[in-house]
Amino acid sequence: MATLGGIPAHAGNLKPRVIVFVHGIHGDRETWRASNGAYWPQMIQTDPHFQNSDVVVAEYPTPSLRGKLSSVQLAQILWQKLQQQHVWEHQEVVFIAHSLGGILTEEMLLGHPADAARVRFVVAYSTPHEGSFVASLAKIYDSDPLLTDLRNSNDNSFLMDLEQRWRSTGSVSKIHRYCAYETQDTAAGAGMGKYLGARARVVTYYSATYGCDVDTPPQKIDADHINIARPASRTADAYTFFAKVYRNNPIIDVSDVVRDNKVTGLNVDCNRSNGNDDLQVPIALDASRHEQLLSAEAEIVDADRIRIVSAPEVKKIEPSGIAHIAYSFKGQGRQLLLGCPAGHASLLVHFKVRSEVPIVE
Numbered sequence: 222m223a224t225l226g227g228i229p230a231h232a233g234n235l236k237p238r239v240i241v242f243v244h245g246i247h248g249d250r251e252t253w254r255a256s257n258g259a260y261w262p263q264m265i266q267t268d269p270h271f272q273n274s275d276v277v278v279a280e281y282p283t284p285s286l287r288g289k290l291s292s293v294q295l296a297q298i299l300w301q302k303l304q305q306q307h308v309w310e311h312q313e314v315v316f317i318a319h320s321l322g323g324i325l326t327e328e329m330l331l332g333h334p335a336d337a338a339r340v341r342f343v344v345a346y347s348t349p350h351e352g353s354f355v356a357s358l359a360k361i362y363d364s365d366p367l368l369t370d371l372r373n374s375n376d377n378s379f380l381m382d383l384e385q386r387w388r389s390t391g392s393v394s395k396i397h398r399y400c401a402y403e404t405q406d407t408a409a410g411a412g413m414g415k416y417l418g419a420r421a422r423v424v425t426y427y428s429a430t431y432g433c434d435v436d437t438p439p440q441k442i443d444a445d446h447i448n449i450a451r452p453a454s455r456t457a458d459a460y461t462f463f464a465k466v467y468r469n470n471p472i473i474d475v476s477d478v479v480r481d482n483k484v485t486g487l488n489v490d491c492n493r494s495n496g497n498d499d500l501q502v503p504i505a506l507d508a509s510r511h512e513q514l515l516s517a518e519a520e521i522v523d524a525d526r527i528r529i530v531s532a533p534e535v536k537k538i539e540p541s542g543i544a545h546i547a548y549s550f551k552g553q554g555r556q557l558l559l560g561c562p563a564g565h566a567s568l569l570v571h572f573k574v575r576s577e578v579p580i581v582e
Contacts, residue, residue: 237580238274238313238341238472240265241303245320245347245450246367250278252319255453261317264455270464273472273582274315277306281325288365292321292379295367296328300336309336313472316343317463319450320424321367323348324380327387334392341470342397344463346442346449350384351428352377355421373428384432399466401440401459402429403449422446437466471579477515478576480504484568489527489552491561496549499536504572506542511577517544518571526553526564533568544570 323345423446
């Protein structure tokens, strides 16, 4: 068993969902610890409302001065670390991202569409989707390429391209993005404020909320850029906002089953044929379980005194639960002792059905 920022994780016995914490620029696993010692990942891990989720605290290299790696490079490093932490082995993945962490998460998912398919939502806390003027200022004093990626500028091609790719890429465009924004200025000398001589808003409301889901209003957090990611208790706005999003997007228990429907009474006279180019065979689907018809196969069974001309073929299936099947068989020819007996058979259709049932925690 490995330990990740105080949160145990292991390859076996994984829970259906994993909650991944991704810190921001110049951050680390202590990004999530409040002044009273409360540690957000630990609070979630011990909260029964999240009992079906593992918790992983991600890290990536971002030195406080003169970093050398770009957002694209760090996104790949982040993906590799999450792979080592067995994140992509879970049925579902969700993210809590602070500041740059939201940008890296999006870049990472765009680069790995198969893993992105497991992601239900991202909750971003003060992620500068439109950049930050503090990063623009800091870029004057620090050559870290991350500051170039985060600068507040109409010609920030990196952020503009990131948003365009996100909206146009099918593997990620359906991932929900929920946003929270800071309402207080960060003190000079603190965090990104080290580049400033006065208090300042690191990420504006518009930058923090750009591109996020419109059906869930952005959450106001009465904190500065640093403390927005440090809820001191489970009643803090940052914590309850994530809890609400989590509750509104429950874990989906996905199961595939095979159900059969038999069409009987397919009779045929001696030396005659029985066939159909479009026999429509239904299967009942339970809407309350969000059941979907995935596929269907057919076979001739209970055959007596027939000759199968060709195996049944499923021509198409309808989402409503109907399989269109072509089949054909002939009765046996005249026999010396039996004369010309009639034959009969049944058509057995195997329907593969997927159900999706929310897990109540």
